[in-house]
Amino acid sequence: MAAFLRRRGIIRRKADGNGTCPFDLLATVAGKLLGEGESSPDSTGSIRGKEQGAIVKDEKVKEAEDRSLKEKSYTEGCYERGFFISELVSQAPVVNRSLSELPHVQNATISRPASASMSSDCSEKLLFAKQFVNGESSEEHENFSSNTEREASGCGVFSSCTLDTENDKQMKIELSNKAKVSTDKGAAISSSKFPDVWDKKPSTLVTSDESVKLSLSTYPAPCRSFPVIRNDVKLANKDDDENSGCTQPSTPNKASGAAPRVRDRPIKKLLASKYWEENLKSDDEGHANSGAKTMHVYYNRNIGYKHQRSQRDFPFKKRKLFKCGSFSNSDGEMSTDGISSSPTNDLHGNASGSSKASSGGCAAAGTSVFNGDREFLRPGDSHVKFRIKSFKVPELFVDIPENATIGSLKRTVMEAVTAILGGGLRIGVVFQGKKVRDDNKTLLQTGISHDYKLDALGFSLEPNPVQTSQPLGQDCRSCVLPYETPQRLTRCPSPSTAVHTGIQQGRSDDHTGTSLSNFLESDHESAPSPHYAALEKISANSRALVPLTAVNAEALSAVPLRKPKRSEATQRRIRRPFSVSEVEALVQAVEKLGTGRWRDVKLRAFDNAKHRTYVDLKDKWKTLVHTARISPQQRRGEPVPQELLDRVLTTHAYWSQQQAKQQMKQPSETYLLL
DNA sequence: GTTAGGG
């Protein structure tokens, strides 16, 4: 590694408000990928309250054209929220370059002593990053050829991140061109040279004594396609697991030569700060750390923290479902232990920022890793790819009636997770070691009741687009599941994540930590629920905004993310305001067909819009008529051209009259017949 | 499965 890595640096950061926790980073990335960013405040909110995130980042820049950063993040948090990005692989050459160019960064050690002040909160998180050797990542990086859109939009942010869990595992993070790195000391690094598209908004990586932030925030918004968080499936061609996940062809960076496989490393490790330091040292020296050790520590901590966590419950704010499809993170895992949460400001701030960066509307969804659909970054685009082997979700509080269906449970969890990650995931539920596949079953029917030990309940976080599920890898499992059962999992090829949550009915304080479930045995749901399937589809297509938008959107909507509150059995579809063009089409169809023939209207004008049912059209017409009758000042939402509204009224009047005539006529006919 | 209407 030494050879590859020029430099190693570790930055450690306190959990105070300034600090950015890994989670934030993730959120940011996810947000961008998804395009949610702007709207993400909600998600941010959810994330908020968690303070600690310390990120330790090492930056090593390779001078080689491809430079990739590997980052290994280590999170120690009291809260579970930390997530790890075990491996990040990205191709973004640009970023790398920038990094490399920045002398400060390279040489400077961002790392801070582990011992450095820790927040009492235990909220520290460290992110450790190592840079790759240039050549390494390239091959492994996948190009998102298929999803060019994304790339164009927002992908630039991270080219790739790789985490090394132990020595082996690495996370690479490639930053898009204009990443800046600043340190308290005032060393700021910005890469000015990037040609890219991203000019406008550079991602900023800031490291201060206390905190290191990596913000992807400002990117040109328009379509932010996010860098997908996905596994580097390709990286390790050899690995079956991962390979399975990615189907898409990868385009290796030119600059980078063959990249060593990073991804298959075992589980990312979480280290306590101390451990962290040790690791760093060892790394520097070339020693390999034992991941196991760290892991243990981490887990222990986690557990301990659970208890300590503050009990804030997070009411889930209403979360919007962004168009973002899914982001693909092949290995990302998410696990949440307890429900309790500790409020943290850090995340919030960061997250919000990041969210902003990514404006909503990006439909680009990552492809799911699992299937092997992977997106590849185009060579030119600056993207960040990283692979998240596991991360923890801060707190996840679920309050759901017993008669709610599994499907709604999944959605509820999904919503929470989505808010955090920005969507693109689907949730699998594991109960008592078995995967619960029937979404229509109620919790009660499944055996999950309020008085049941929730330990047996687990969730898996899976990428949406997954077409096929692959069995989770052990690594993942072990990573994800703190508690017992690591053995079962075989590798998690895909990004699926296990989320573990305790479900509480009351406040979070009651949270019962849950043990991780072992869901491995059953492979992922081979047959995703319909909505998921739809979602997947959409996500796949969604990047391309244009033609398929409706469909895509629909798909997205299919995965309804609902407020937990509304955790009814039924999942409400997401609201999808009609566009002017849709209204136009509707009006035109109704003019021709009249009211009362909604199915025909649907077929005629919205046959391609799967998400618009004839009932929707009927309802829309109803609202249009209402809208046309009220004063413009009272109207809300996207203004509908008055011309259309006039037509609505005219048409409505006409057909109402026709209908009236029919009515007059019908009775008589009937009567006559009788 | 469609319609129509209230929620």
Next chain:
DNA sequence: CCCTAAC
């Protein structure tokens, strides 16, 4: 958008 009654 949802839910449902009434085709």
